[in-house]
Amino acid sequence: MMKIALGLATLLATLNTVVGHGYVQEITTGSSSYTGYLPYSDPYYNPPPQRIVRKIPGNGPVTDVTSIDVQCNGWSDGGAPGSAPAPIFATVAAGSQVHLNWTTWPDTHMGPMITYMALAPSDITNWSPGSSAVWFKVHEAGKTADGKWAATDILTADNSIYTFTIPPKLKPGQYIIRHEIIALHSAFAYPGAQFYPSCIQVQVTGSGTAFPTSFVSFPGAYTPSTPGIVFDAYQTTGAYPIPGPAVWTGGN
Numbered sequence: 001m002m003k004i005a006l007g008l009a010t011l012l013a014t015l016n017t018v019v020g021h022g023y024v025q026e027i028t029t030g031s032s033s034y035t036g037y038l039p040y041s042d043p044y045y046n047p048p049p050q051r052i053v054r055k056i057p058g059n060g061p062v063t064d065v066t067s068i069d070v071q072c073n074g075w076s077d078g079g080a081p082g083s084a085p086a087p088i089f090a091t092v093a094a095g096s097q098v099h100l101n102w103t104t105w106p107d108t109h110m111g112p113m114i115t116y117m118a119l120a121p122s123d124i125t126n127w128s129p130g131s132s133a134v135w136f137k138v139h140e141a142g143k144t145a146d147g148k149w150a151a152t153d154i155l156t157a158d159n160s161i162y163t164f165t166i167p168p169k170l171k172p173g174q175y176i177i178r179h180e181i182i183a184l185h186s187a188f189a190y191p192g193a194q195f196y197p198s199c200i201q202v203q204v205t206g207s208g209t210a211f212p213t214s215f216v217s218f219p220g221a222y223t224p225s226t227p228g229i230v231f232d233a234y235q236t237t238g239a240y241p242i243p244g245p246a247v248w249t250g251g252n
């Protein structure tokens with residue numbers, strides 16, 4: 001067991017050095033903390049640890065916006081296209097903050113950080129949205145007026161913790177939180193932008209009744225011509241148009 005663990009740690013260190021990129025490694029809300037899906041160790045345990053995050057193949061990106069892989073960084077050929085459900089979920093009160101702890105994000109990978117949610121029709125541990133339009137945006141951060149990117153500038157200044165708030169009046173239920181960084185360092189043309197989505201399963205509690213009326217799908221929300229998917233982050237000194245719909249504010 002120790003030998004295996006050491007071997008993995010060495011392998012992981014090597015991969016990190018060579019590849020970079022990243023994923024959400026820890027989720028904290030209130031006094032609860034959950035380890036994320038760890039693609040370089042979880043698959044090697046039998047049984048695998050139970051996570052609230054849907055599994056991902058590694059720390060690399062998806063670049064095809066038409067692929068189901070852009071939903072949760074799942075595998076289009078993996079039997080549960082887009083997002084294989086995770087076995088458990090977190091419980092979080094509407095109106096509370098959720099903190100997402102990213103692995104050290106490469107300085108080179110500038111871009112926005114965007115968060116969507118989708119209500120599961122019933123048991124979230126059994127639901128994959130496929131290409132249905134079920135997603136609404138709850139938070140976004142791009143480039144500030146003084147040129148600071150959500151990733152990496154602000155994320156790094158915040159110790160690799162990204163924080164958003166579950167809309168306070170959102171109706172209770174089981175939701176997938178789809179959170180992503182879009183890295184723009186090679187987004188000069190399509191394909192080029194790199195999508196790093198993460199799907200986190202939660203039970204939202206509370207007495208709210210608010211729910212949006214317009215939704216997007218993944219794939220579908222982004223196309224090769226959506227503003228912000230092709231973007232020269234080195235030459236463009238002006239504003240960055242964050243891709244996707246407006247943030248839903250009806251739950252505030």
Ligand SMILES: *[C@@H]1O[C@H](CO)[C@@H](O)[C@H](O)[C@H]1NC(C)=O
Nearest residue numbers: 025026101102158159160161
């Ligand atoms: C983020 O998660 C890692 C791995 O669990 C942990 O070592 C680190 O302290 C966390 N960062 C913060 C700011 O809590």
Ligand SMILES: [Cu+2]
Nearest residue numbers: 019020021109
């Ligand atoms: Cu990368």
